Amino acid sequence: MKIYRGYSDSLHGLGPCIVVVQDATGWWPLARISNDSVDGWGWGYGGPGAADLARSILADHLGYAVPRAVWARFVWEVVGRWAQGWRWVYTSADLAAWLASAQRRGVIPALPEPAGETGPPLP
Secondary structure, three states, rough: OOOEEEEEOOOOOOOOOOEEEEEOOOOEOOOOOOOOOOOOOOOOOOHHHHHHHHHHHHHHHHHHOOOOOHHHHHHHHHHHHHHOOOOOOHHHHHHHHHHHHHHHOOOOOOOOOOOOOOOOOOO
């Protein structure tokens, strides 16, 4: 199981934000798959930093980039609700449960199965 952790040294999320992924083998920085936000990661709102984070977490978990309808809903229901500037933890089990729930509710399309554990990015 992967554990995603977010850290910020600013109460209002205006400072640097760090996101790491952890599993049984260790931890590594979350790979950023989108650069829509000039300020980097963000959470606790619906802007580009939160969208970048949602897209990257989903891509890491599933092993592929997801359609806008999926990451936008993930921002709306999850990432945008994390307290801005505060630490958060979200597991791959939490993510699988959210994906299943969102699909059952019909708010996101059906997705292919995850591509498997991707592990840390290679240097």
